[in-house]
Amino acid sequence: MKNFISYVLPFRSTFHQIAVSRTELSVLEKLVIRYLSVRDLNELRDRFEGQAFLDNYFQKAVPMLGLQKYLKTDLIDFENISPDKIKPEIKIDGNTVNIIQFEDYLPLIDTADNLPCIFIYSTQKQILELCGFASAETVKNYILDVKRYGFGSKETIKGSFYGFDKLKMFESIDDLAELLKK
Numbered sequence: 001m002k003n004f005i006s007y008v009l010p011f012r013s014t015f016h017q018i019a020v021s022r023t024e025l026s027v028l029e030k031l032v033i034r035y036l037s038v039r040d041l042n043e044l045r046d047r048f049e050g051q052a053f054l055d056n057y058f059q060k061a062v063p064m065l066g067l068q069k070y071l072k073t074d075l076i077d078f079e080n081i082s083p084d085k086i087k088p089e090i091k092i093d094g095n096t097v098n099i100i101q102f103e104d105y106l107p108l109i110d111t112a113d114n115l116p117c118i119f120i121y122s123t124q125k126q127i128l129e130l131c132g133f134a135s136a137e138t139v140k141n142y143i144l145d146v147k148r149y150g151f152g153s154k155e156t157i158k159g160s161f162y163g164f165d166k167l168k169m170f171e172s173i174d175d176l177a178e179l180l181k182k
Contacts, residue, residue: 132167
């Protein structure tokens, strides 16, 4: 928490807030209900794995939904992507960009990824704060506290991202495409 206070909070005034409506979230819920073949959210929640699946899906899908809303463009077709196949990433001009959502801690980045990132801070499902864009080089240069997570073939090496003062803000999909060229 100390690192979050030191490295993220000083820049919070520069974040762009994105409000995702309850209606927009219910569209995502309905996709999961249909995918898991349950009648409604109550039946889904009765199954532990159903609630875990919904939570995991929201962790990946809501930041992308918010980013789409912010950019006023469709980046992903939620209707045509199976909820179990969704990844927190977008493609712009053939370039893949990771979408990293985090809460009251520094975001963890897989050190094996060599991709640019868009960081989104959120403590509530409906309120997202767009922190900005970091090139792959910036991400690599500002990862500290590297640790191993998981075990065996599922082991990953992740580090905390500290470079919030290096993030670039963008206002449109064209701005984002320009940042990817640099």
